[in-house]
Amino acid sequence: MIREMSAQEYLQRLKAGVSSCAAIDPGDRVRLPAKRIDTSNAWFVARGLDAENRLFPDDPEAHSPFNLIRGGALRLQVRVREIREGGLRRVEVEAYRFCVEGLPPNPNIVRCLRYDKSQGLPKGTGWDDCLRDNPQHPHAHMHVNFREPDANDLRLPTGSVCPLLLLSAFGFWYLSTYGT
Amino acid sequence: MFLELAEFCRGLLSHHPSVAIVTWASQPALESFVARLGPALREEHSDTILSRLSAAELDSASFPERLLRCLERRDGSRRCLLVYRIEPLAPAAARILNGFRERLASQRAVVVVIRENRKRDFVTDSPDLMDWVGTSAARAEDLGPAISLREIKASIKELERRHGMSSERFLKESTQGRLESSEDYWLWNELIAMRAAHRAEKQ
Numbered sequence: 536m537i538r539e540m541s542a543q544e545y546l547q548r549l550k551a552g553v554s555s556c557a558a559i560d561p562g563d564r565v566r567l568p569a570k571r572i573d574t575s576n577a578w579f580v581a582r583g584l585d586a587e588n589r590l591f592p593d594d595p596e597a598h599s600p601f602n603l604i605r606g607g608a609l610r611l612q613v614r615v616r617e618i619r620e621g622g623l624r625r626v627e628v629e630a631y632r633f634c635v636e637g638l639p640p641n642p643n644i645v646r647c648l649r650y651d652k653s654q655g656l657p658k659g660t661g662w663d664d665c666l667r668d669n670p671q672h673p674h675a676h677m678h679v680n681f682r683e684p685d686a687n688d689l690r691l692p693t694g695s696v697c698p699l700l701l702l703s704a705f706g707f708w709y710l711s712t713y714g715t
Numbered sequence: 716m717f718l719e720l721a722e723f724c725r726g727l728l729s730h731h732p733s734v735a736i737v738t739w740a741s742q743p744a745l746e747s748f749v750a751r752l753g754p755a756l757r758e759e760h761s762d763t764i765l766s767r768l769s770a771a772e773l774d775s776a777s778f779p780e781r782l783l784r785c786l787e788r789r790d791g792s793r794r795c796l797l798v799y800r801i802e803p804l805a806p807a808a809a810r811i812l813n814g815f816r817e818r819l820a821s822q823r824a825v826v827v828v829i830r831e832n833r834k835r836d837f838v839t840d841s842p843d844l845m846d847w848v849g850t851s852a853a854r855a856e857d858l859g860p861a862i863s864l865r866e867i868k869a870s871i872k873e874l875e876r877r878h879g880m881s882s883e884r885f886l887k888e889s890t891q892g893r894l895e896s897s898e899d900y901w902l903w904n905e906l907i908a909m910r911a912a913h914r915a916e917k918q
Contacts, residue, residue: 543718566856569718572909573861574916578718579909585902587877588870593743594856610898614905630908632901653901654908659890 541624542578542617549580549613552699553601558709559609560602567611568597576617577629583610605713606639609705613698614654630654631698635705641712647680650693650701668692717853720751724759726851727795732820734844735851737858738831745828748855749799752826756795763823764794771800775807782815791821799828801837809840816843828855864913867906874903882907 538545546569554564568591569580581591583600591597600608614630633650652675661671668674673692680689717723727735739745753765766785770778778801785796796819801808812819812827819825827844829837831854838845871882878885878899885903888894 543722546718568856570859571719571861572867573863573913575909575912577909577912579862579905585898587873588902588906589866589873590862590870591859592866593741593747593859595741596856612902612905614909630905632898634898651901653904655904660893 537618537625537627539623540626542576542615542626545615545626546578546580549699552702556702556706557715558603558706560604563601566596568594576619578615580611580613583608584612603709607635607637610634610636611698628695628697633698633701639713644681645679646682647678649678650696651676652695718857720755720858721758723853723858724755727824727826728756728760728763731823732847733824733851734819734847735824735826735853736834736848737826737828737853737855738834739828739855740831741856744855744859745799747859748828749797751860752797762793764790766794766796768796768798769800770798770804770808773804775804778804778808779811782811786815786818786821792823794822795824795826796822797826797828801827802830802833805829805833805837806840809837813841813844816847862909864910867909867913871903871906871910874899874906
């Protein structure tokens with residue numbers, strides 16, 4: 536997924552998306568820690584990252600997820616890379632993880648929802664040359680869990696999805712389900 | 716809004732008079748910003764000199780004296796004045812800086828650093844200065860150092876220790892579909908990709 540804008544601009548839009556997402560607790564909407572990866576034109580954005588890693592040592596908010604207004608939490612991690620070609624700046628969303636957990640009871644009986652896209656195609660067992668993907672572990676996929684919050688065996692391929700679109704779509708469903 | 720120190724410095728030095736406000740929430744982020752501002756400014760404009768005015772040990776009488784001394788230096792047009800640790804005397808410091816606004820223009824740029832939860836009061840007490848700040852606002856946390864190879868390696872080491880396997884074995888098991896997805900595994904994959912990009916960039 537490549538867009539005609541700079542990484543800075545994309546991250547600012549993502550931050551604006553977070554600050555206008557009414558599903559997130561208002562006091563929590565202000566922060567979306569982002570850091571450039573040294574020596575490369577890549578950026579890493581994180582909320583709800585594992586507390587033990589050292590990527591954001593001076594930013595505790597990177598380690599706490601967004602709290603949702605009617606219950607539940609959202610973890611968001613995105614890696615983008617800026618590509619410069621002939622004076623043009625383009626941005627590619629290389630990887631993302633969008634995870635909603637601990638949802639209160641809802642008509643869809645969803646407890647946990649997760650979108651994943653990680654670096655590199657998951658070749659190896661299950662790789663299908665014709666599909667150019669791995670049905671056992673599609674490159675970009677989603678998990679929906681209705682009972683166990685951390686079951687992982689249902690991976691439905693999605694193609695690459697813009698995290699900003701995910702945030703907006705999830706926010707719309709959350710508010711229409713639980714109210715403002 | 717700025718997400719990178721280099722962009723912040725570019726914006727700061729691109730117009731005159733130039734005043735920016737930087738907020739902070741965590742002490743390490745503040746210290747990191749104060750330590751890195753000088754080199755970053757010189758990277759943008761090599762003859763820029765950074766003057767630091769810390770108000771930690773000053774009171775509302777000595778603060779304007781020190782400020783005036785900084786502003787009267789002859790090479791002000793090359794200087795960027797950094798005013799920080801003003802929280803103990805925030806209302807007075809805001810009014811003083813607001814009153815000295817015209818004199819601040821003698822500097823190449825001015826950066827005022829204030830704790831995030833004190834910003835609202837500071838802004839209220841310095842309305843004229845804020846007109847000059849405009850959109851030149853940033854958070855020290857956002858302007859922190861880039862993720863270094865050392866931090867990436869340390870995070871990988873922690874994951875290796877926690878899961879009792881090397882990254883090579885993790886990659887092998889992962890591609891063979893033997894591992895269940897988890898928060899850790901997604902991050903582990905990412906860290907390995909970042910490390911590879913880092914190495915490729917350096918070659």
